[in-house]
Amino acid sequence: MQLLEMKGITKLYADDLVANDSVDFSLEEREIHAIVGENGAGKTTLMKILYGLEQPDSGSILFRGVKKSIHSPLDANRLGIGMVHQHFKLIPDFTVAENVVLGIEPLRAKIFVDHVTAAREIRRVIESHGFSIDPNARVRSLTVGQMQQVEIVKMLYRKAELLILDEPTSVLTEQEIDSLFSTLRSLREDGKTCIIITHKLQEVMDISDRVTVMRKGGVVAVRSTSEVDKAELSRLMVGKNMLFQLDRKYAACGDSALEFKDVTIRQRGSNRPLLDRVNLTVRSCEIVGVAGVSGNGLGELEDSAAGLRRIDSGQILFDGQDISGLSTGELRARGLAYVPADRLHRGSSLSSTVTENLIVTNHHNFLRAGFLKSGKIRHYATKLVESFAIDGGPRIAIGTLSGGNIQKVILARELTGEAKIVVVSEPTWGLDVASSQFVYEKILEMRSAGAGILFISSNLDEIIGIADSIAVMYRGKVVGFLRNEQDQSKEFKEFIGEYMLGLRDDFVSPDDFVSRDDFAVRAKGESS
């Protein structure tokens, strides 16, 4: 029977911006319902309204056939609605356990927080879904992926009946996504209902029973998944067939642009280093993809390459010169461009305008006697906003853009102009298909313009799709390094996956070329 019905939901932001335009949305009990749509289509807004974070300007919500007004997440929780936000709502200084139980803490002696019970119950949830987090770890020490897990655990712990996941898979690896999906399926078996927002159409096909397609604030179609295919979905989303494929020719690799030599980062109070004698070379005109399960040193690699984290030993060479210890500013001066994984706090300044965000790296180029040439800047910003199709003008606060558009602003800033080295981390996290495609093209442009690119991502598809060679990291070590030839086959992915999970320790050096059947043989060798 029908669990939820949202009727004629309209939401305006500012005075003019229509985020939701009389949206009708309905939900069957025990279904997994996907919502897809371009960046800024209004998916999140709709969910925020359902979860009580935003109030609709008009429209009504029926839950189990009864009209409800949801004024706050508390109301939502009472109805058994839980939400995992794309942009985490976690408290970095607290432990995982504290974050999870916050608000519904188990009590000892009626007054004290019962950390023991909390940790125990949480560990149960964690294990039953094959997550990889320690209830007593501080959240600030976790990686983006692990934080994502905490958010999910939080909701499961709260025994929500209706689960809203706003792009939960963005930062998860293949394996993590698989286990998440099996989690969702088992939850469905337990009689729970799920809404999942995603930009990856394959996931829609894999997990959902029905799918709602949104476009420009309105619903354009509701289909049961079995009746549609990816092609049709993307047609519905953007009006034209948009499928994820790249045509990329090899370019001759130049000499080394960025080189890691035995780079090590220790962590206080633990003998396992975060980075463990990492050796890695990125040549100009080369894209080195770094794959790995979150928590295995990808973040540290990103930070140290960008000069935001000092290394304890080893060397990082930039055009042959040792740059370990230089600040990001100095690196940028030498030709670094950098798209960080943390888009909301590192990559952008939410309350500043799009323009101010765009010029942070290069405002020096717009100076006359210490004064900013506002005319030139305005022109520059407008140009980028157009060429990167960012919706919302250059003068509005970037914080009010949809996550996808925030990311576009960052890309516009980093991928314009020439760079010797581009460090990109999770660049398409939260982007719709079209935008992702666009990002890949930009990165390839940079490559053909001669930049060396360090491409860190938890999304194996895109790594295989775009990288020239692939480094796999596990527990802070580079455990595998192999040439890549766009082999999208399942076996190849599994092959790499085994390295990511630390199942293989035979180091594959780039020199012994890995051919399709070669790894197939190895794979068999393993399995038998």
Place this chain on the structure above:
Amino acid sequence: MKGRQSASGVLSTVMGLALTILFSFGLVILLIFLLSKMPAKTIYAFFIGPFSNKYYLGNMLNVAVPLIFTGLGIAVAFKSSVFNLGGEGQVYAGGLAATIACLAIPHAPGLVGMALALVAAATVSAAIAGFSGFFRMKWDADEMISSFLLSAAVALVCNYFITGPFDDPNNNILSTYPIAKQFGLLKIFPPSKLNVSAFLAIAAAILVYIFMNKTHAGYEMRMCGLNREFSRYGGIKVSRYLVLPMILSGALHGLGGGLMVLGTYQAAIKGFSFGMGWNGIAVALIARNNPLGVLPAALLFAYLDAGAKSAMLGGDVTFEIASIAQSFIFYLVTAQALYDIVRKRRRA
């Protein structure tokens, strides 16, 4: 804190401000009715008094001058997310420095002396505030607390110099020797004390505005203020902007104090600038840390002060009542909820 404010945004802010002020004035009138034996006379003195003659009017504007400087000083710091709670001591020290400079060169030509005095004032106070910024940069010692403590200590040390080495035995006020006549700023609205420093104040507000919004350093400072990690990532030398705002803030406070001496008192009198620092914070916050907003905010402040004074002369209001009245306005002047009432009206 949105990036820029649209014209309509500014308008509704102004209307909101008007509303809150009217509302709190209402409370003040109520209060006077409760406590005054001659309410009508007192209310008149409180609200109209400051405009009733050139002397009051001029002095009111003159009180606004140092408030503009301290308000700007705080705005600069706060916009950079650097907290300067040392305003009190910095204004005081600035005033004293200016005085000492003038006393050191009694025969110098007027302009030279003034210039030197103001340089001295700005430098001394900038240094005092700069220390806190430096400690923050070097060892991450909270600048808010260190500036507050330093200011408290500095104020006492200034007291020593005013009542000790530089005390003028010829008068019985606790004050230094008077500075030479030629260093006094030109009065522009006699008999009141209003002087050319008023123009400097306006100029300062405009300059600070331009600096913050149109210059390289200003941009980097604001970015650091909004998000330091983002700024470091963007290649800005973040640590520099823990010190620079403090120095600027201190300098502005110092100028405020120096101009009080040159323009109004012609000597450093014990405690002459007390309250200027705290009120500067209030002024800045009322102005939402907008350098241009500081001008009206400081005027509002000076008006309250003048109103209280004239109510004490023309009515039967006492200090306490005046400060209660002021507290009402403080309570409401930044109340967002009241502003929103206006916004909603204007939307519907």
Place this chain on the structure above:
Amino acid sequence: TAAPLNVAVFIPGVVAGSPTYEQIVAAADKMAAAGSITSKVVEGGFNQADWPEKVTSLAATGSYDLILTTNPSMPGICADVAKDFPSQKFAVVDGMLAGNAQIYTLLYNQVEQGYFAGYLAGLVTKSTMKGANKDLKVGAIVAQEYPALTVEMIPGYTQGFKAIDSKITLDYRIVGNWYDATKGADLANSMFDSGVDVILCIAGGAGQGVIKAAQDRGKYVIYFDADLYSLAPNTIVGCATLDQARATTEVLKKAIAGSLPYGTADIVATKDGYVDFADKNPLYTKAVTKDVLDKMAVMLKQFRTGAKSLPVPKM
């Protein structure tokens, strides 16, 4: 009868908590009640930098025949204001400035006032009184330092106890403001710990702390300016007084009669009856020993008759 004299009384500070100021206001109000003057009291507040502006405002109204004010810092300020308002007349009690045709001043000999306090302190610390101890230490706690204090009162105080015994030493401490009574108490206690047994207190509100501490420790306090034994019987063992009320009344009477000699600066002392020591109050006679009473009486007699007097140093 003639129209009453319009008088503005400017108090440099706040009336509250200052006996001397309260006396002036009371005296003025009394005459106002009698209808011989109209009086408007204006408080200047603690920031002396504001005083000139406020006096100017008063003068500017032009509606006051006389601005009466008090404290040594005012003559200078009045002189400045007088320049801009040639017809305005001023009278300053407890201040000194000769030769300005618009200003009359009357200065108390506060050296003698201090001397009385010191003399008593000396007697007490050497006395057999319960709280007195062997140490030859007397104390003084003041709110803040200002010329009249450092040039007249404290030197007078010192001469006083030295006259009893030149070996007596002074423990002299400053609160830093007029209201931190808690610090006043802490200072007093720390003085008692170091052997002081009697403290001269010129600390406004902060003095309350000194009194309380003395009461708790069974020590003694000497108060200044007014007869205030009732604040703490048996703890306050002496009050060296100024008769501000009388001065105010006299000045105003002369002003009404038009006989106030503007331009002159009178100095009044014990023999004129303006400076004195409150020895009539039974709380005083009960508080100290016979021996102390007698020695004080002898000394006071000399000053009242004018047989003895102390010079006022130029400030």
Place this chain on the structure above:
Amino acid sequence: MSSNSSYSVPLVFNAVEIMTPFLLAGIGGLFTELAGMLNIALEGLMLAGAFFSIVFAAATGNLFLGIAMGVLSSMLLALLFGTITLKLRANVFITGLATNLFASGFTVVLAYQLFHTKGVIQFQNIPKLPVLVVPDFLQRIPILGDILFGHNIIVYLTWALVLLSAIVIYRTPFGLRLRGTGINADTIVSLGLSPQKYQLAGILISGFTCGLAGAMLTIRLAAFVPEITSGRGWIALVAIYLGNKTPFGIAVASFVFGLTESFSNYAQGAIKIPSDFILALPYVITVAAMILYAVWRHSRATR
């Protein structure tokens, strides 16, 4: 002058007395601070507590009733401060200034209405704050005995409150949510909790302890003196930061300040340097201590 040791004991004893109001106000302020609000109203709240506790103590002749009422009125003022700040969404710094202004004006006006003086108000029938009596063998512990015992009960109550607050902050759901509010209010909202609720609670708690601190000031003197708090609220705020926003840290910071204050009181009689310098001493020493601590922490972090 006699040997220093005989001075050092009363020195520390007095320090313990002096630090108590800072510590009380600091502990309360900590709750607001953790909830993410800079509470500069401590001064005003303290003043309200100081005035009303003594007035009610005198009126009822009952010390504890008086203190209770003082605390209550301080909390009422806190309620006003909190409601305006949170419900009307006003800037907490300015409403804080307002609260201080209001308190200092209001107490005097009221004093004038009630007692017809704006100056010191003496109360005769105020009983002494009871002093905690401990078994003799405790009292006889060398040095410590003389330092730790013989204070009035508010001192010990304060120590108890330090402990209690530590437990509340780190062990109870309230504490967890309070800290959460301060670090990231969005999270609290997204969990359907109301940050304002915890911020208001924090403010009220600061009202409670400040009321107590104020009471201690006036009851000790059996009198009310306008502005008697004379800046103690600000020092308390400093202590919160110096104490790293932890109850025990605040205790240490307050003690450091109490000790310097007590020392400067003593030094006035001992050393002959201009009084202004001596009065500045506590601030100078505190800021020095603060810097040194920061340097030490810094060197540890970078090692």
